[in-house]
Amino acid sequence: MSVRPLSSRALRVAIGLTALGLALSACSSSETPAADPSSSTSSSADAGTPVDGGDLTFAIGNDPISVNPAGIGSGNDTLYVTRQIVDSLTWQDPSDGSLKPWLATTWEANADQTEFTFTLRDGVTFSDGTPFTAASVKANFDDAVAAGAKSSAAASFIGYKETTVVDDHTVKVTFSTPNAAFPQATSSVALGFLADSTLKLPFDDRASGTGVIGTGPFVLDHYTKDTETVLTASDGYAWGPADRKGAGAPHLAKVTFQVAPEASVRTGSLTSGQVQAIGGVQPTDIETLQGAGLELVSRANPGIPFGLTFNESSDIGKDPAVREAISLAVNPTEIRDTALSEGFKVAVGPLASTTPGVADESSHLVTDPAKAANVLEADGWAKGSDGIYAKGGKKLAPTLAWITNFSPNQTSVELIQSELKAVGIDVQLWSGAVPDFQAKLADGSFDLVWGNLSRADGDVLRTQYSTTATNFYRIDDPTLEDLLTKQLATGDVTERNALLAQAQERLVTQHHVIPVHELTTYLGLSKKAHGIELGADSRLDQLTTAWVD
Amino acid sequence: MTRYLARRLLLALGVLWAAYTVTFLILFALPGDPVSIMYGGDSSDITPEQLDALRAQYGLDQPLPVQYVTQLGHALQGDLGNSVVNGQPVTRLIADALPPTAQIAGSALVLAILVGGGLAVVATATRSRRLSGFLLSLPPLGVAIPSFWFGLTLVQWFSFEIPLFPALGNQGFASVVLPAITLALPTSALIAQMLSRSLLHTLREPYVDTALAKGAGRTRVHLRHALRNAALPALTVTGLVIGGLLSGAVVTETVFSRAGLGRLTATSVAAQDIPVVQGVVLVAATVYVLVNLLIDIIYPLLDPRIVTGARRRVAPPTTPTARPASVPAPDRVAVPAGGSR
Numbered sequence: 023m024s025v026r027p028l029s030s031r032a033l034r035v036a037i038g039l040t041a042l043g044l045a046l047s048a049c050s051s052s053e054t055p056a057a058d059p060s061s062s063t064s065s066s067a068d069a070g071t072p073v074d075g076g077d078l079t080f081a082i083g084n085d086p087i088s089v090n091p092a093g094i095g096s097g098n099d100t101l102y103v104t105r106q107i108v109d110s111l112t113w114q115d116p117s118d119g120s121l122k123p124w125l126a127t128t129w130e131a132n133a134d135q136t137e138f139t140f141t142l143r144d145g146v147t148f149s150d151g152t153p154f155t156a157a158s159v160k161a162n163f164d165d166a167v168a169a170g171a172k173s174s175a176a177a178s179f180i181g182y183k184e185t186t187v188v189d190d191h192t193v194k195v196t197f198s199t200p201n202a203a204f205p206q207a208t209s210s211v212a213l214g215f216l217a218d219s220t221l222k223l224p225f226d227d228r229a230s231g232t233g234v235i236g237t238g239p240f241v242l243d244h245y246t247k248d249t250e251t252v253l254t255a256s257d258g259y260a261w262g263p264a265d266r267k268g269a270g271a272p273h274l275a276k277v278t279f280q281v282a283p284e285a286s287v288r289t290g291s292l293t294s295g296q297v298q299a300i301g302g303v304q305p306t307d308i309e310t311l312q313g314a315g316l317e318l319v320s321r322a323n324p325g326i327p328f329g330l331t332f333n334e335s336s337d338i339g340k341d342p343a344v345r346e347a348i349s350l351a352v353n354p355t356e357i358r359d360t361a362l363s364e365g366f367k368v369a370v371g372p373l374a375s376t377t378p379g380v381a382d383e384s385s386h387l388v389t390d391p392a393k394a395a396n397v398l399e400a401d402g403w404a405k406g407s408d409g410i411y412a413k414g415g416k417k418l419a420p421t422l423a424w425i426t427n428f429s430p431n432q433t434s435v436e437l438i439q440s441e442l443k444a445v446g447i448d449v450q451l452w453s454g455a456v457p458d459f460q461a462k463l464a465d466g467s468f469d470l471v472w473g474n475l476s477r478a479d480g481d482v483l484r485t486q487y488s489t490t491a492t493n494f495y496r497i498d499d500p501t502l503e504d505l506l507t508k509q510l511a512t513g514d515v516t517e518r519n520a521l522l523a524q525a526q527e528r529l530v531t532q533h534h535v536i537p538v539h540e541l542t543t544y545l546g547l548s549k550k551a552h553g554i555e556l557g558a559d560s561r562l563d564q565l566t567t568a569w570v571d
Numbered sequence: 572m573t574r575y576l577a578r579r580l581l582l583a584l585g586v587l588w589a590a591y592t593v594t595f596l597i598l599f600a601l602p603g604d605p606v607s608i609m610y611g612g613d614s615s616d617i618t619p620e621q622l623d624a625l626r627a628q629y630g631l632d633q634p635l636p637v638q639y640v641t642q643l644g645h646a647l648q649g650d651l652g653n654s655v656v657n658g659q660p661v662t663r664l665i666a667d668a669l670p671p672t673a674q675i676a677g678s679a680l681v682l683a684i685l686v687g688g689g690l691a692v693v694a695t696a697t698r699s700r701r702l703s704g705f706l707l708s709l710p711p712l713g714v715a716i717p718s719f720w721f722g723l724t725l726v727q728w729f730s731f732e733i734p735l736f737p738a739l740g741n742q743g744f745a746s747v748v749l750p751a752i753t754l755a756l757p758t759s760a761l762i763a764q765m766l767s768r769s770l771l772h773t774l775r776e777p778y779v780d781t782a783l784a785k786g787a788g789r790t791r792v793h794l795r796h797a798l799r800n801a802a803l804p805a806l807t808v809t810g811l812v813i814g815g816l817l818s819g820a821v822v823t824e825t826v827f828s829r830a831g832l833g834r835l836t837a838t839s840v841a842a843q844d845i846p847v848v849q850g851v852v853l854v855a856a857t858v859y860v861l862v863n864l865l866i867d868i869i870y871p872l873l874d875p876r877i878v879t880g881a882r883r884r885v886a887p888p889t890t891p892t893a894r895p896a897s898v899p900a901p902d903r904v905a906v907p908a909g910g911s912r
Binding site for chain 1: 606618621622624625653656657658659664667668723726727730731732734737738739740741824825826827828829830831834835837838841842843
């Protein structure tokens with residue numbers, strides 16, 4: 023569906039309401055679900071004592087496609103479901119992005135970040151009753167590597183040598199190259215643990231969910247494609263991360279993830295009480311939901327915020343002056359105010375504000391159209407009769423590739439187009455289906471690309487901008503490359519963050535990227551649902567704290 | 572009759588093969604292959620070797636003609652391959668998706684024939700010019716209303732405002748009602764438009780006057796004499812309508828959050844899950860071909876001239892001009908029964 027532009031009054035109302043919603047959800051995520059007198063509207067924060075035994079229906083926009091936790095499903099919606107079934111070695115704390123013990127009580131790495139030793143928690147069992155041991159960890163990691171690209175865990179195991187069972191409660195994972203991002207990767211759903219009987223099934227067969235057994239707080243009852251995934255509580259669950267509020271057995275007896283592809287149908291189902299929670303709330307629906315007095319749980323996504331990245335193999339992208347001029351001409355605040363609401367932050371740098379290791383680079387993110395023109399003229403560009411800069415007979419008309427994976431994108435890129443036009447740069451917008459877009463990135467026939475990428479670790483900078491990874495942007499910057507490689511070999515968090523901070527500064531001062539706005543994930547809750555929270559990756563956390571009246 | 576049938580059957584098989592081949596070629600012409608699409612965004616750390624291994628596993632590394640022949644061979648044995656997204660057999664995905672779609676499409680078809688047919692009969696039988704004019708203005712409206720909007724409106728009224736029917740999922744009969752109405756709307760409009768024009772034309776035929784002159788009642792003449800003859804072009808449209816129902820299922824199942832062939836099509840096209848898309852096209856083509864085969868069998872029962880007069884130019888029972896402009900499909904309607912065979 024197309025984006026409905028909000029009137030300025032509606033926008034202001036939306037901004038106010040969203041700010042209120044943010045404040046409320048901030049309360050709900052920082053308070054225990056006990057009474058909170060400061061909260062004036064009904065939210066999970068003031069709803070009293072959890073009720074045991076409720077059933078929750080949660081509407082999601084996409085069919086999970088695969089309920090194999092390591093399978094390639096449909097992204098967030100798949101992970102909302104599979105997160106409930108499996109536990110991980112570590113838990114990433116949404117409050118600060120730090121790693122906390124979960125199935126691993128402690129972990130340490132060797133100096134060059136190639137060996138990771140995990141000490142495992144005692145008394146953890148899979149829902150079929152078999153114990154979770156060091157052998158389980160080895161079996162799961164070996165299985166992920168054997169599955170190769172079919173496993174969404176594969177990217178975390180680049181350079182994997184082996185997992186060694188030291189004793190029943192100790193495992194050592196060895197890599198041939200440094201992988202300082204590995205401990206964070208162990209917190210992901212993809213590296214969650216499945217029982218031996220599940221691992222015996224061929225990888226593809228696990229997609230249907232039959233025989234998929236984990237240690238998580240919920241057990242898969244059934245998955246019906248394009249309809250629903252039903253989970254039931256796992257009775258003896260007692261090994262949630264101690265730092266999370268709900269570490270014990272869940273309050274809910276049953277969770278149904280109902281597929282509802284149409285955003286307006288999800289919204290209507292929530293307001294009419296047919297479901298108690300919805301995911302994939304569209305920015306245009308935020309106002310509707312708040313108007314209906316419903317609570318929104320929101321969190322800015324970690325990773326790379328929405329913005330522009332240059333293709334530095336193109337004539338336009340390889341010219342630093344042009345990159346600088348375009349950076350100066352883009353006005354992120356104006357874009358955020360027009361395309362979105364205040365619930366979406368203006369980007370502070372190449373990483374979103376919820377990413378561990380984020381550095382505030384906003385002092386380098388300057389909007390100055392007059393200076394943009396000066397920079398171009400100093401670089402030998404001259405305005406033609408049509409008001410567009412040209413040099414050597416070639417017009418400054420970069421191609422900007424984008425897709426509608428986020429509904430406000432069209433407004434954002436069209437605004438960028440007009441902002442640049444005002445300076446004298448004639449942006450050509452290009453859009454297409456996902457496959458065409460991927461092909462365009464791969465063959466490099468673009469100058470600028472609009473997009474984002476969610477991931478809760480600063481290593482996302484390396485996977486995006488290093489020439490040794492996918493290398494869609496072909497950035498020729500040895501200093502940057504060196505920083506990106508070094509951070510992956512640095513285990514000390516402070517030291518690693520310092521390297522990441524330098525990389526972030528380099529990315530904006532060299533104008534490799536132009537960060538614009540962050541993505542915020544919104545969940546809508548009915549007045550009956552409480553304690554539903556988003557994790558450090560801004561995806562649904564395990565529903566151990568949730569209950570319904 | 573046997574020759575006639577054998578010919579239709581052979582043609583049907585030809586259509587199926589063509590559908591399979593054209594889909595294969597079109598899907599192959601799309602940029603990117605399923606493997607690189609799946610690993611486009613989030614998992615950018617996959618090594619090229621791992622991707623190649625996966626391509627080899629799915630046979631995507633083979634030259635195009637080899638892939639075509641291998642897949643066609645498997646398809647002939649009833650193996651449509653596996654989804655590249657989740658590894659499930661395509662035949663199972665389709666087998667699971669067919670019943671819910673058949674449920675709403677079947678209900679919609681019955682509804683459309685009753686409503687569309689009824690409207691046409693009443694509109695042509697009534698002596699009130701005002702009623703007739705009103706009724707005849709409805710079908711163009713029905714064709715013009717976007718089913719996406721119509722479906723959302725139904726959900727809004729009869730599920731969110733007045734909780735009569737569930738908005739989501741496949742929950743028994745109650746959840747069939749709104750989708751069936753949504754699907755039936757354009758279909759019934761098409762049938763009504765076709766049948767009313769055809770009826771109006773037939774009612775002007777001399778034999779109608781003859782029947783009336785011989786003392787037959789208006790109702791009898793209308794229903795027995797005229798309707799039977801007027802039904803032939805409408806029957807042809809019904810064949811096309813089945814195709815329309817299948818494509819309409821994409822929108823309807825999305826709006827009503829129902830599993831089925833439409834959703835399977837939408838999701839597999841989005842993911843460029845080539846084996847699934849190809850399987851869906853093949854199934855849709857099969858349904859289409861079977862329905863038309865069935866109609867070809869029914870034709871001679873309604874009008875024996877179709878078989879006996881195969882080589883003679885026979886005046887069609889009604890003129891082909893009755894085809895509404897909105898019928899998007901192959902020009903079967905315009906071929907008067909027996910005309911060119």
